[in-house]
Amino acid sequence: MSFVEFEDVRKVYRTGEVEVRALDGMSFSIERGELAVIVGPSGAGKTTVLNLLGGMDSCTSGTIRLDGRLVSAMDERALTQYRRHDVGFVFQFYNLVQNLTALENVELASQICRDPLPAADVLAQVGLADRRDNFPAQLSGGEQQRVAIARALAKNPKLLLCDEPTGALDYRTGKQILGLLQTTCRNTGHTVVIVTHNLAFTQIADRVIRVREGRAASVKTNLHPADAQTVEW
Numbered sequence: 001m002s003f004v005e006f007e008d009v010r011k012v013y014r015t016g017e018v019e020v021r022a023l024d025g026m027s028f029s030i031e032r033g034e035l036a037v038i039v040g041p042s043g044a045g046k047t048t049v050l051n052l053l054g055g056m057d058s059c060t061s062g063t064i065r066l067d068g069r070l071v072s073a074m075d076e077r078a079l080t081q082y083r084r085h086d087v088g089f090v091f092q093f094y095n096l097v098q099n100l101t102a103l104e105n106v107e108l109a110s111q112i113c114r115d116p117l118p119a120a121d122v123l124a125q126v127g128l129a130d131r132r133d134n135f136p137a138q139l140s141g142g143e144q145q146r147v148a149i150a151r152a153l154a155k156n157p158k159l160l161l162c163d164e165p166t167g168a169l170d171y172r173t174g175k176q177i178l179g180l181l182q183t184t185c186r187n188t189g190h191t192v193v194i195v196t197h198n199l200a201f202t203q204i205a206d207r208v209i210r211v212r213e214g215r216a217a218s219v220k221t222n223l224h225p226a227d228a229q230t231v232e233w
C-alpha cells in the first residue's frame with residue numbers, strides 16, 4: 001500500500017441544474033518521503049485534489065488513503081482532527097496573523113496539535129532564526145512564505161500540501177522557496193505535495209502527476225530529480 005492513494009476519485013459540484021465534474025476518475029499514488037508535483041492547466045482539477053487530500057472537502061465517490069487511513073470515509077469531526085494533526089498547508093498568499101510575530105505565528109500552529117516540533121527550531125531550519133520577533137509586515141514576501149512553511153512544519157504533519165507556493169513571489173525568491181521545500185523533503189523525510197501550473201517544477205520532483213480534465217493523464221517518477229537552484233523558467 002502506498003503512503004497516499006487516490007483510487008477512481010470523482011468530485012461533482014452541483015450548482016442548481018449545472019453539474020461540474022471537477023474530478024472524473026482520478027487515480028494516483030505517492031510514496032512516503034517523496035516530493036510530488038501535481039501539474040496541469042487551469043481547471044484541470046489540481047486544487048480539488050489538494051482540497052480532498054487536505055480534508056477540506058469530501059469526494060463524491062472513490063477512495064482516498066493517507067498512511068493506511070481512509071480519509072474518504074471520515075465524517076466532519078474526523079476530518080477536523082485530520083486537518084489539525086496530519087496535514088500542513090502552504091498557500092500562495094501566506095495567510096499569517098498580522099499582529100503576531102514570526103515566532104508566535106509558528107507557535108499558534110504548534111499549540112493545536114499533538115506532537116509539535118519546537119517553534120524556534122523550525123524557524124531556524126527555514127533560515128529565520130534572527131527574524132523571529134518581527135511581525136509579518138516587517139518581512140519580505142519570501143520571508144513570510146518561510147514563516148508559513150515553518151508554521152506548517154511545526155505541526156510535524158504527515159503531509160505538507162503546497163498550493164502554488166511561489167505564485168506571489170519574484171523569480172529568485174520563488175526559486176529559493178522551491179529549494180527550501182526540496183531540502184525540507186530530503187532532510188526531514190516529510191512527504192511534500194506541490195500543486196502548480198509551472199511545468200519547470202516537474203524537474204525537481206520525485207514523482208510527477210499530470211492532471212487533465214479531472215484525471216491523472218500520467219504519473220512518472222524521476223530517478224534523478226534536479227536541484228531547485230538549477231531549474232529555470
Ligand SMILES: Nc1ncnc2c1ncn2[C@@H]1O[C@H](COP(=O)(O)OP(=O)(O)OP(=O)(O)O)[C@@H](O)[C@H]1O
Pocket residue numbers: 013014015020021022040041042043044045046047048049197
Ligand atoms: N466550488 C465549486 N463549485 C463549482 N465548480 C467548481 C468548484 N470548485 C471547482 N470547480 C470547477 O471544477 C473544475 C476544477 O477546478 P480546480 O480549481 O480544481 O482546477 P485547477 O486545476 O486547480 O485550476 P487553477 O489552476 O485555475 O486553479 C473547474 O472546472 C472549476 O470551475
